[in-house]
Amino acid sequence: MSPGTRILEVRQNVLKKNDLLARALRQRFRDAGVFVASMVSSPGSGKTTLLEKTLTLLRPEFRVAALVGDLATENDSLRLARSGAPVRQITTGTLCHLEAAMVETALEGWNLAGLDFLFIENVGNLVCPSSYDLGEDIRLVLMSVTEGEDKPLKYPTIFNSADVAVITKMDLAAAAEFDLAAACRNVEAVRPGMQVVKVSAKTGEGMDAWLDLFKSRRAAMKRA
């Protein structure tokens, strides 16, 4: 330390603002009785396809909505809107992840109490979203069978920050020579005990278990 200077103690989390906002959002979601799930993955892992199918299948029984983050274009929100559910696009410009403030802004004017489920699709990125709490009840990390079994080992931080791992495009598993046991071992290595769900949005394989995941977690939240 150079002469003429002194130390001021701060001791604050750098992402304090985001964390506080996320906490407030979580409380708002809880008060409104809406269960919030966020999805993270690399680009092209099938988030939007799976989400479109999920919204469509949940809609007869539940009131669902989605927020979708991308750097640019409204393509994903247009695709998701085909499900009939209310959808809003968050375009981040050059930012590689969603932050709690963007979620808060995107929710403006929405009656949360009129929803059972809200899905938040993050920007396709397995690195940056891990640091930002969005106030979600559950964070899902997706990997598709075409990406290779070692995704969890390459991106341990995001797998460690998520609650459930989802293996997508299971209909292509044989063609991609996907080693499911190896993938599960790798998930277990970076996040021991993590639940793994296998789905194909295309064929419907595993979709019942996938939907049950949300229904049961929401029911548990309601009881709490």
Add this chain to the structure above:
Amino acid sequence: MHELSIAMSIVDLAQEESRSRGGLRINAVHLRLGALSGVVRDALLSSYEMACHDTPLAGSQLIIEDVPGMVYCPACAASRPVRTSEWFCCSVCGAVASRIVQGKELELVSLEVEE
């Protein structure tokens, strides 16, 4: 790469702190950075310079203290260092150990300010 966003949050927080204490000139910012925080040290250092540009923190230094990752081993009932973030197990007995007790830090510890 989200280090630029993180660096901008550091600059904002440092400015707020200095303003609330009378607008002191900041020469250096001390940060604790966890090995499991998902933030890359070198990328953060170069982003910091960019984030400081055109702010009262221009020319200030970011001083990083690395915090190693630690997990709790239920078998040993003790905290153990994580050798690699690819394998969350106890470095002593090898048991699975997933509860992170240290290493996610992204903490602005202190500011060096002019008297």
